[in-house]
Amino acid sequence: MAATINDIARTAGVSRTTVSRVLNDSGYVKEETREKILKAIQELNYTPSAIARSLSTNRTNTIGVIVPEINNPFFGEIIKGISQVADEHNLNIILFNTDDTRDKELKALKILKEQRIQGIIITPTYPEDKFNREYLNTLKSLNIPVVLMDGHVEYSNFSGVFIDHIKGAFDGTMALIEEGHSKIAIITGDMNSRPARDRLTGYKNALVLNHISVNKRYIFHGNYKHESAYRITKQILDMEDRPTAIFVMSNMMILGCMKAIYEENVNVPGDIAIMGFDKVDALNIVGMNISFINGPTIEMGRTGMELLIDNLYKKGGNKELKRITLLPKLVLKGSEKYIKNKCK
Amino acid sequence: MAATINDIARTAGVSRTTVSRVLNDSGYVKEETREKILKAIQELNYTPSAIARSLSTNRTNTIGVIVPEINNPFFGEIIKGISQVADEHNLNIILFNTDDTRDKELKALKILKEQRIQGIIITPTYPEDKFNREYLNTLKSLNIPVVLMDGHVEYSNFSGVFIDHIKGAFDGTMALIEEGHSKIAIITGDMNSRPARDRLTGYKNALVLNHISVNKRYIFHGNYKHESAYRITKQILDMEDRPTAIFVMSNMMILGCMKAIYEENVNVPGDIAIMGFDKVDALNIVGMNISFINGPTIEMGRTGMELLIDNLYKKGGNKELKRITLLPKLVLKGSEKYIKNKCK
């Protein structure tokens, strides 16, 4: 089996206390002794056990990260950001992918508690329904710092990193209006989620500010999946008083929307303008030039991790509740244009 | 602090052995006693410490996963597959994202060893250069099961899941040839990597089999990044004896290629046919109909994890070296067509 600290102590002819001192660079050790110990470590190919250390120090230097769909680049980038900061602070990440299921999420929380991790960053998949309270209790009963990533767990006492969805949707809508659009359709996300509701609010705000009446027939409720946006876009393209612009409220739905647009042989922005919330890297790289509002994902990850670390280093009860709201950025690529003569 | 097994034992009026029995469902416990214990657990909101258990049992039920870029959906899907199987077997995942740097990868290996994880799944970022040997030694010295994911660590004694790149590229090229193409360009990945070399081989094989001479001027070396493919595609489009088809050897490069094609206002497949190795979900959802060879990513993840589990459950020295090669699938969407009258 693997060598232990005792083996090192024995072969170096010292006590394990001294070995421990060398390992952790704590206390004074005579240079000569240190070298003897280092040599023994080398010889026996010894690696200290983080497990034993954790048990002894009551610190695991590990945090839990729970995401609903790891294969969505949105979360990939968040994790990338988290991972960067974690790395700088020598913290490890236990990852859970919940596939958007409540059971897996609760199971993940249970396991993380067993693992005595020091904090959690989570993007709750949980809708704000009747289970919310039970869920919050579970999360609180962990009794460790929690950081929500752009989640929608309301009325809760958790720190978190959020996107200003209202402002983002407002900016996006404004950009369309400034181009001359007034018949602007919106495809929302699942209205059970806070971001979806906020984005709708931002959209409405921009209309109202510009004295454009909010036309309910232009408000379509999707569910974040591309299929829903596909279906809805087809519907929109068929409308008699067809909007001149569509504001699509998630990266996956942008794809569904564009699919419908392709199929119908509609030109962007010649026949209709498109604005997206969240970017789709692939489309941009390809040069499809879809304008979008971008929540800075990597930065979200980094900020979330920094927030968590802040809390980790605070003792006991005085953990601060801190919510950071990041401003999404408007990136115009051309798809927001209004081309008069081409629109009915 | 959190309750311990001793607290439970005390409040339930039993020894901690009995508590342990209840926790692990091992040995016989009188129903009455069990209930007393369960009640105490409930009351004290007790969760057993996986750390202590690991130290005691010498099992952590945790595996390490190391990927080069977590934000690339290719790896996202692999992790998704890994995570599914891990979940079924109650194994946890410690994740490392190396951002394609050797230092981070080596650091990750060191940490994983400290954490006494039970196995590793890794997609090495390491090119097969002079450092290869040192790297292999590091990996071997961990002395735990390792599964390579589609890696290019040659001459090594590790289990792994691989894609049959030769066959894949062969199939893709054949599909183009069958459509009538004979002037087929290829944009390869970094030729230091095994997959890139294999894919080129498959391409050549198909040409040779069809008595089409391999034209070196049609072979372009990219580096997996989209910028390289963009540059190369521009070059290709400018050629005098321009190919009628381009076979692009990675998902990111497909994007770069398509960007150039868009910019030059070239029609696919009207003016030129495109075939990709690896899919780009976004483009497909959007309906851009790029034909591609798809290495089954989620399945790769699942298979890799299953392979690892196989090895975990085998004792000591008789770990099998097992390499599983998955066949990529050809998916035709239309971009491979040969449209005679439109080609010069």
Add this chain to the structure above:
DNA sequence: GTGAAAGCGCTAACAC
């Protein structure tokens, strides 16, 4: 500068 001893929270013989 260094070591002895206790303890972190659990499991696993073994005895009763």
Add this chain to the structure above:
DNA sequence: GTGTTAGCGCTTTCAC
């Protein structure tokens, strides 16, 4: 059925 005991590999007082 249940308890006693030793031990997993480390850190951390405290004493020398």
